Amino acid sequence: MLQFELLKTEGHARRGRLTLNHGVVETPIFMPVGTYGTVKGVMPQSLHDMGAQIILGNTFHLWMRPGQDVMKSFGGLHGFEQWHKPILTDSGGFQVWSLGAMRKITEQGVTFNSPVNGDKLFMSPEVSMQIQTGLNSDIVMQLDECTPYETSGHLTTETEARKSMEMSRRWAVRSKDEFARLENPNALFGIVQGGMFENLRQESLEALVEMDFPGYAVGGVSVGEPKEQMLQIMAHTPHRLPAHKPRYLMGVGTPEDLVQGVADGVDMFDCVMPTRNARNGTLFTRFGDLKLRNARHKTDHQPLDTTCTCYACAGKSGVSWDDGGRDGFSRAYLHHLDRCGEMLGPMLATVHNLHYYLNLMREVREALDAGGFEAFRGQFKSERARGV
Template identity: 50%
Template sequence: MTDRFSFALHATDGAARTGLISTPRGGIRTPAFMPVGTAATVKAMLPGSVRQTGADILLGNTYHLMLRPGAERVARLGGLHRFMNWDRPILTDSGGFQVMSLASLRKLTEEGVTFASHIDGSKHMLSPETSMEIQRLLGSDIVMAFDECPALPADRARIEESMRLSMRWAQRSRDAFGDRPGHALFGIQQGGLEPDLREESAEALTGIGFDGYAIGGLAVGEGQEAMFACLDHAPGALPVDKPRYLMGVGKPDDIVGAVKRGVDMMDCVLPSRSGRTGQAWTRRGQVNLRNARHADDPRPLDAACTCPACTGYSRAYLHHVVRAGEMIAGMLLTWHNLHYYQELMGGMRDAIAAGRFAAWEAGFHAARAEGDIERL
């Protein structure tokens, strides 16, 4: 156990990296996928079940938690870890992205953002200082600097203006965060798809100094090809000896492509959201359990998978509970999807350590190209 935050790089293979983030609440093996616990819960899962899938860390949403149940209440009840019964590391986002995407009647100024809650219309203010205070009250292990994330596509002038505002906010976030041993603050690189703006942002953040660096402003509608083109250079502009976190990504092939380009951490609602709508992610691609082809199929979803959905139930049963709207459908498919995502991360960690990432990646794409098993 450590009393401070640190990152050790264990091996590289091309730009792909594997290592260990150490925190007082335990280690985070990288590349790491963080399940999203938006409102202090990974939907349809118990915290112990999330851990069983192989997750080392969860993500919580500052925006949602500040509105309900409130950061002060969480602090009075012993902090987010105790509140949600998760004793391992938690990363909280800054709230900036949700304000931009969910809140109504937003007003952006140099000071911060005033907005109306999407829940009840109540008025709130988020600034670098208030975001740092809310995340301190929540007690998260990794805190994100407060930034502005413009939706893409946007013109260069808008992206440039937004990035420079985010860099000023990054300095204010660093100042407000202060000295909190055992807790880490990550800065967020912005700059859209413009290489020179990404470089400028990375330089500004490195000058301020953070415990880790996120790549923000991607996976917001620009498409995979444009995202990968940005990731061909954006991670390399960030310090080698600190974790690199790509925010809000993604589908399995997005994740593999990001790790190939030097990313260490990712998060996405996709595995849990898909599970609740009858979609399963497997080594052979995506399977829609709503489809009638599964109604009489006694075979497991994935014969090679060791999750409860695959070891205990047939495709026919999963099809039935999905179509019937039974709660167990979301529970089983979310468990399966999270298990698959963590298996994916473990496979990449092993491949990078062994210097065979290219062969592993070729196998990953080949299995997906085969498509689902033949119907009976």
């Protein structure tokens, strides 16, 4: 089941509400990535507390471990990981693509050796739909080929991008047919491909719209291309998708990318950046990015972000430093944890980064509700440029 209500617009920016089998999602929304059935380093209760409405699972990795039989015995991913809000699962296509020389792509599907035990495996649109049906994810993604920005040491040509896009289009038909055969009660999204070529993006988009998917994604961005080209595809594609259906930009990106994506008509985002960067000592704040490993933070008593109400910054009180709170952890303490390799360090940093992303989307929704998104966007850019 999927219902999408378009509540308000401002330019191409949209305020919506997405109803799925496991709950309601207010959009625009950022979706934390939970590759192996967990958002790395974060307790599920913390995800609830910070306002996560929907999270991701990874079809490829969950297929490898723990496998379909275990997942089916729990009735799907919700019961297995004890997350009872909506879940979106990717198709496994990106992970197979990232195996490089370890995989062989044909019209039938992808043959590859398992990175876990070396077994020879085969992924097809039909297999992906079967795995995702067993996961019982609220949103299922078609199997596609992620068109690379570079192929064999050269920039992907339009001919190569077309060949890839047309195969993804045929795989979309097969995914849709198998999804229907399995009588999956959830929602299947089609994925627009076409590389960095607007004409191919348009062809892909039109073909998928004709198939009448419940929702659509823009894939094949943030795969090594210059930022200018990614922004070009973001500006071209999302707002041309059907207005009455949700739009998902896959694997993007920085806080600036999210706000720009909303301006371009995107409803849903995911990215590993907030969790991965947290583990590597880079924190996102209202006033720019903070490099926790810099020596200047060794004696700094301030929280990561003086305006933030996450547990890392505000502690149990939930009151920001600027509002008189003093219960959070200092930059000096998190710097110390990082230097000592203590696991609490990346855990607190991850809580902060995810809270920042989710709070940013909440502020975007409030700005859209009030008809002030462009004003918010200007203030956001000004604050982020100020620097910590």
